[in-house]
Amino acid sequence: MFQEKSIGVVVPAYNEENFIGKVIDTMPDFVDKIIIVNDCSNDRTGEMIEEYKTRNKKVVAIHHEKNGGNGKALITGYVEAIKIDLDIIAVMDGDAQMDPKDLFNIILPVVWGEVDYVKGNRLTHPDVAKIMPRHRYIGNSILTLLTKFATGYWHLMDPQYSFTAISKRALRSIDIEKMVPGFGYNADILCMLNIRGFKAKDVDAKPIYGDEKTKIKLASYIPKTSWILIKLFFKRLWKRYVVLDFHPIILFYMFSFFNIFIVSLPLAIYILLNIYSAPRTSLIIFFFAFTMGVFSMQFAIWMDIEYNRNSKL
Numbered sequence: 001m002f003q004e005k006s007i008g009v010v011v012p013a014y015n016e017e018n019f020i021g022k023v024i025d026t027m028p029d030f031v032d033k034i035i036i037v038n039d040c041s042n043d044r045t046g047e048m049i050e051e052y053k054t055r056n057k058k059v060v061a062i063h064h065e066k067n068g069g070n071g072k073a074l075i076t077g078y079v080e081a082i083k084i085d086l087d088i089i090a091v092m093d094g095d096a097q098m099d100p101k102d103l104f105n106i107i108l109p110v111v112w113g114e115v116d117y118v119k120g121n122r123l124t125h126p127d128v129a130k131i132m133p134r135h136r137y138i139g140n141s142i143l144t145l146l147t148k149f150a151t152g153y154w155h156l157m158d159p160q161y162s163f164t165a166i167s168k169r170a171l172r173s174i175d176i177e178k179m180v181p182g183f184g185y186n187a188d189i190l191c192m193l194n195i196r197g198f199k200a201k202d203v204d205a206k207p208i209y210g211d212e213k214t215k216i217k218l219a220s221y222i223p224k225t226s227w228i229l230i231k232l233f234f235k236r237l238w239k240r241y242v243v244l245d246f247h248p249i250i251l252f253y254m255f256s257f258f259n260i261f262i263v264s265l266p267l268a269i270y271i272l273l274n275i276y277s278a279p280r281t282s283l284i285i286f287f288f289a290f291t292m293g294v295f296s297m298q299f300a301i302w303m304d305i306e307y308n309r310n311s312k313l
Helices: 020-025 045-055 070-084 100-111 134-151 168-173 185-195 218-244 249-273 280-311
Strands: 007-013 033-038 059-063 088-091 117-121 164-167 200-204
Touching: 007 020, 007 070, 020 033, 020 045, 033 045, 033 070, 045 059, 059 070, 070 088, 070 168, 070 185, 088 100, 088 168, 100 117, 100 164, 100 200, 117 185, 134 185, 134 218, 164 168, 185 200, 185 218, 218 249, 249 280
Parallel strands: 007 033, 007 088, 033 059, 117 200
Antiparallel strands: 088 164, 117 164
């Protein structure tokens, strides 16, 4: 219990026999429930969770019969948290890559009612360049930019970091069971929250990398997640600016896409293939359409940022 708010932490775990004990043992005292979702681990993770459950009444153990991915484990944990009726639900992975000391700062803005969703941000930590591997830092920065477009939370960074906290009100207002179970689940929940107009905030968090091995393969993770972000972007535009509240932002975005991808791109390919014989009119149309598309895109982004300014604390 913290300031009369019940606090729960969802812990997705897959093959974390070397770290799950540390995660449980270092959990802050103010946490009321530790909901551990064993995602069909093939090591001793499940056994260890059951052992801790017998001596720690805070531990709630859930075991998947089939591996569904981190997102699926998170969905299961969130659904259980709703059943328990917890006020604030945080998420900490079972690999001990999240500093339990940061949990206080993660939940505080939600406890105070300033925002309904808080996420940790490692990219602004002063030691991030020394701690986070360079390739992960670059990949995360790229996905951060794409996620801003997809979710409408232009002020948020490090969207792939799952150290988060959400209010009961927000969690009950979105269809969490339809969240993407695999790649891109963090962006999907942000997209759902943005569509509903909930405020979100970043909080600095310490990046931790030790002996654990990442289960993410960047060569496949970045392309798959990027594709999901593109789909989430159009989903957000349709639901936020057409279905729930019509706004001309959608028209500027569509005009820019038409000019850049439907008109300019085919013309650019045609001009390159016929570089010495392409008609002058093709060049004129290309430059005009591309310029109009870029200007329209800039104006749409500006309006999108302004429209979502209220989602920022």
